[in-house]
Amino acid sequence: MKTRHSLPSLRLLTLLTGLLGVGIARAQEASATSGPLSTATVLERIKVGPYELPDLPLKTNLNYAASAADIEPFGGVKPYKEHFLVQMEYTGPGRALPEPEGLKSVGIGFLGPIMPTVSVATGGRSHNEEALGIMMMRGAQLAIDQANAAGGYRRLAIPFELVVRNDNALWGSSGNEIVRMAYDDQVWAILGSIDGANTHIAIRVALKAEVPWMNSGDLDPTFIETNIPWVFRCIGDDRQQNYIILDYLFRKHDYRRIAIVRSSSRYGRFGVREIRDGCRRLGRPVLVEMAYKGGQEDFDMVLDRVAEVQPEVIVHWGNGPDGARILNAMRARGMDQLFIASDRAVTDEFVQLAGQHAEGVVCGFPWNPESPSPRLRAFREAFVAAYGTEPETYAAHAYDGMNMILWAIQEAGLNRAKIRDVLAYRDQPFPGVTGDIPLSAALDDAGEVFLAIREGGRWIYHSREDLGIPRGQVIQQTRTLRETARR
Amino acid sequence: MKREHAIALGLAACLYGGLAAQNQPGSAAVDKPAPRPDPGRPYVYTQWEHFTKADGLPNEHIFAVKVAGDQVWVGTENGLARYDKRTGAWRSWTEADGLPWRVVSGIDVHPKTGEVWIGLFGGGLARYSAGRFDHFHQLNSGLVNDVVYGVAVEHDNIWVATTAGASRYDTIGDKWSIYTEKNAPMEEIWNYGVCYNDGLVHLGVWGSGVLEFDVATGRWKDYLDPDREMEIDLYRDDGIIHVITTGVSYVEKTLWVSTYFGVCRYDGRHWRGWYAHESGLPSDFNNFVKGRSAREAWYCTDKGVGALMDFDTDTWVTYTTDGAEHAGQAVIQRGETPVATIETGYNLSHNYALAVDFDGNDVWIGTSKGLCRGVGTGYYSGLRPSSGAALVKQ
Numbered sequence: 001m002k003t004r005h006s007l008p009s010l011r012l013l014t015l016l017t018g019l020l021g022v023g024i025a026r027a028q029e030a031s032a033t034s035g036p037l038s039t040a041t042v043l044e045r046i047k048v049g050p051y052e053l054p055d056l057p058l059k060t061n062l063n064y065a066a067s068a069a070d071i072e073p074f075g076g077v078k079p080y081k082e083h084f085l086v087q088m089e090y091t092g093p094g095r096a097l098p099e100p101e102g103l104k105s106v107g108i109g110f111l112g113p114i115m116p117t118v119s120v121a122t123g124g125r126s127h128n129e130e131a132l133g134i135m136m137m138r139g140a141q142l143a144i145d146q147a148n149a150a151g152g153y154r155r156l157a158i159p160f161e162l163v164v165r166n167d168n169a170l171w172g173s174s175g176n177e178i179v180r181m182a183y184d185d186q187v188w189a190i191l192g193s194i195d196g197a198n199t200h201i202a203i204r205v206a207l208k209a210e211v212p213w214m215n216s217g218d219l220d221p222t223f224i225e226t227n228i229p230w231v232f233r234c235i236g237d238d239r240q241q242n243y244i245i246l247d248y249l250f251r252k253h254d255y256r257r258i259a260i261v262r263s264s265s266r267y268g269r270f271g272v273r274e275i276r277d278g279c280r281r282l283g284r285p286v287l288v289e290m291a292y293k294g295g296q297e298d299f300d301m302v303l304d305r306v307a308e309v310q311p312e313v314i315v316h317w318g319n320g321p322d323g324a325r326i327l328n329a330m331r332a333r334g335m336d337q338l339f340i341a342s343d344r345a346v347t348d349e350f351v352q353l354a355g356q357h358a359e360g361v362v363c364g365f366p367w368n369p370e371s372p373s374p375r376l377r378a379f380r381e382a383f384v385a386a387y388g389t390e391p392e393t394y395a396a397h398a399y400d401g402m403n404m405i406l407w408a409i410q411e412a413g414l415n416r417a418k419i420r421d422v423l424a425y426r427d428q429p430f431p432g433v434t435g436d437i438p439l440s441a442a443l444d445d446a447g448e449v450f451l452a453i454r455e456g457g458r459w460i461y462h463s464r465e466d467l468g469i470p471r472g473q474v475i476q477q478t479r480t481l482r483e484t485a486r487r
Numbered sequence: 488m489k490r491e492h493a494i495a496l497g498l499a500a501c502l503y504g505g506l507a508a509q510n511q512p513g514s515a516a517v518d519k520p521a522p523r524p525d526p527g528r529p530y531v532y533t534q535w536e537h538f539t540k541a542d543g544l545p546n547e548h549i550f551a552v553k554v555a556g557d558q559v560w561v562g563t564e565n566g567l568a569r570y571d572k573r574t575g576a577w578r579s580w581t582e583a584d585g586l587p588w589r590v591v592s593g594i595d596v597h598p599k600t601g602e603v604w605i606g607l608f609g610g611g612l613a614r615y616s617a618g619r620f621d622h623f624h625q626l627n628s629g630l631v632n633d634v635v636y637g638v639a640v641e642h643d644n645i646w647v648a649t650t651a652g653a654s655r656y657d658t659i660g661d662k663w664s665i666y667t668e669k670n671a672p673m674e675e676i677w678n679y680g681v682c683y684n685d686g687l688v689h690l691g692v693w694g695s696g697v698l699e700f701d702v703a704t705g706r707w708k709d710y711l712d713p714d715r716e717m718e719i720d721l722y723r724d725d726g727i728i729h730v731i732t733t734g735v736s737y738v739e740k741t742l743w744v745s746t747y748f749g750v751c752r753y754d755g756r757h758w759r760g761w762y763a764h765e766s767g768l769p770s771d772f773n774n775f776v777k778g779r780s781a782r783e784a785w786y787c788t789d790k791g792v793g794a795l796m797d798f799d800t801d802t803w804v805t806y807t808t809d810g811a812e813h814a815g816q817a818v819i820q821r822g823e824t825p826v827a828t829i830e831t832g833y834n835l836s837h838n839y840a841l842a843v844d845f846d847g848n849d850v851w852i853g854t855s856k857g858l859c860r861g862v863g864t865g866y867y868s869g870l871r872p873s874s875g876a877a878l879v880k881q
Binding site for chain 1: 550589590592608609610625631632633634649650651652675676677679693694714716717718719720721722723729731747748749762770771772789790808809810811837838839855856
């Protein structure tokens with residue numbers, strides 16, 4: 001017989017643990033004693049009525065985002081409260097909704113920039129993310145096509161259908177698109193998007209409409225820092241890229257003079273946040289941080305200011321073409337500093353524009369596309385066969401994200417809450433073409449990230465271990481319960 | 488309509504009296520510090536009424552509740568409803584009846600005209616007046632976005648909290664103003680909650696804390712978490728508890744704020760925050776807040792309702808329900824210490840609470856599975872001496 005917890009009894013338990021000042025202990029203890037559950041067990045336990053909470057242990061982390069002690073915010077102080085260490089629950093009645101009958105297809109939403117749009121971030125022009133969005137859509141569509149070729153929904157010959165909506169930044173219209181997908185199209189889950197601001201808007205809608213949301217292309221660290229139990233991400237974020245870059249710069253190479261040049265978009269602003277903060281916390285504050293408008297051609301003023309502070313390293317966060325133009329302008333004026341960039345520089349367009357200047361550029365990267373994984377090889381072949389072009393980051397992660405959704409739907413059936421549950425309580429990393437995808441307590445991709453270095457005219461992908469990049473001490477104890485702030 | 492009463496039992500009162508006597512200061516052991524005197528007990532709602540589709544609601548997923556005189560307006564995931572308290576009759580509107588969009592996420596009623604202003608989640612704004620719906624949206628008005636989370640009437644202006652900024656509609660001059668990061672201190676533009684009272688408009692902005700607009704001066708003021716970090720709260724009472732705000736309520740010059748990370752209160756000089764582990768909040772995940780006074784506020788969470796009944800003594804009443812068994816509890820708590828548990832019978836329609844409004848002594852609560860009314864017979868504000876309470880377990 002399945003165990004059932006009523007809220008009053010859980011409430012009492014919460015009170016008791018709270019009294020001991022160890023609110024987190026309950027989840028830790030539950031995880032330790034019962035461990036992660038198999039999907040079959042999860043499926044059994046989520047067969048509950050509208051008023052019941054399933055008896056499921058919550059994922060618990062003891063350190064948020066594997067942050068080294070010396071770069072934790074306000075590291076010298078024990079904070080009053082830490083967030084994102086215990087998995088969020090869904091406590092609504094949605095699990096009791098019956099599966100609909102007579103469906104002709106199973107719709108899964110897609111939100112991505114697939115056509116030029118007016119962009120708030122750029123002040124009018126399209127934010128040039130269409131190329132990324134189209135690749136993302138292709139990756140998602142390929143996963144759908146393969147699932148349909150394998151028999152569709154539960155081999156019932158009911159096909160999956162990708163319901164595509166363009167992600168338009170104009171006046172937050174992405175929010176309207178999500179509402180339409182949730183209520184008119186009746187999709188069972190949604191994959192998207194890339195633009196950080198739009199995706200934030202979208203997940204707020206998903207929370208209210210109660211639709212599972214998988215993100216495969218927005219690397220904004222704050223995307224997952226919203227406590228929304230319906231949100232997942234299957235790609236390493238900019239925080240993790242920032243961390244490996246910081247360790248590469250300081251713990252491996254001992255650079256001391258860092259400058260930042262970034263896009264004035266949300267992507268640029270939030271993308272460098274951990275680098276900026278980490279530099280300061282490690283005693284090497286960023287000398288100057290300059291922002292530019294996307295698509296800008298003249299970087300004289302930006303580089304004048306940067307040159308004044310005589311940096312050893314310039315970190316760029318923005319789109320690849322912008323980065324290439326900045327790099328070319330730097331080299332043209334004799335600035336030969338190490339150029340570090342975000343993963344958006346790892347593109348053919350960047351290399352074409354930068355030419356020989358691309359050599360030696362170091363980029364954070366969320367996966368290793370040179371992995372010898374058979375899964376990745378099969379995906380590449382299928383993608384090339386379908387679209388006549390090689391897949392890249394956005395296609396590969398969308399393919400993984402969509403396969404996670406498809407897996408969850410096949411397991412859970414057509415119930416949004418249960419689809420969410422099997423993803424949220426999955427006990428093993430998802431075997432993706434981009435690598436294994438373990439989800440943290442915040443349901444973020446906690447997998448490995450890489451550095452892509454342009455060497456000998458090609459990108460070489462290095463793991464932390466490949467390059468011997470030291471890691472700062474990651475304390476596996478929640479900060480509020482440590483003996484001292486850093487111990 | 489199902490009506491379940493958990494009336495105070497005389498026997499239980501005697502039982503409680505005995506238990507309370509054991510806690511009197513004089514009965515404590517000599518070598519123990521004397522317990523602090525009981526400052527009294529808050530009012531506990533033990534009489535609840537429940538409303539479902541069977542009663543006339545168009546949908547049981549309730550997003551908004553607004554009491555206006557004898558009428559209670561209810562916004563649901565699939566339609567608008569109105570309850571007439573005099574007759575007990577329901578009327579509802581869906582898209583088939585002229586409602587411009589199915590999902591109603593916010594409601595306010597103009598006190599002067601009686602017009603009902605309806606926030607539509609993905610459908611813009613509607614005005615219901617004289618039996619007709621007028622529709623305002625991105626393409627025919629100055630509404631900044633159609634995904635509306637909250638609506639508030641300020642004089643003859645209608646404030647609309649949308650996912651891409653706030654709009655203010657001057658109903659007399661038929662003029663719109665838009666507030667975004669361009670002209671207001673919004674670090675993010677994702678507006679969630681809005682309220683008006685006492686000359687001030689407050690916006691709860693997801694990612695940007697609370698913004699205050701002074702109607703007389705047109706000036707903005709922002710309230711943010713001073714540590715400016717997402718993953719920690721460095722000090723609890725140093726400012727707003729987290730910038731991802733979900734609800735705001737301003738009453739008696741006191742600001743009550745809900746977030747998905749805890750809740751807080753600001754009296755114009757001091758901030759005070761609360762988390763679930765140290766208070767009567769059933770959860771840190773708070774969907775909404777409504778202040779009843781400077782001392783009392785009700786928080787709607789995903790695990791029940793936490794009512795701070797007396798700020799001065801940090802006295803809470805936490806309502807949770809077991810809908811399957813039609814049972815429920817109210818836990819009186821002082822700070823983190825439970826004081827008493829009262830079996831109320833079926834109280835909240837569901838523990839996932841999304842909206843609350845006050846109706847004299849009564850309280851209406853919208854949940855993700857139905858609407859309920861706590862009947863406040865004999866309601867009192869603050870605390871009273873603890874004799875004569877209802878069924879108590881300690």
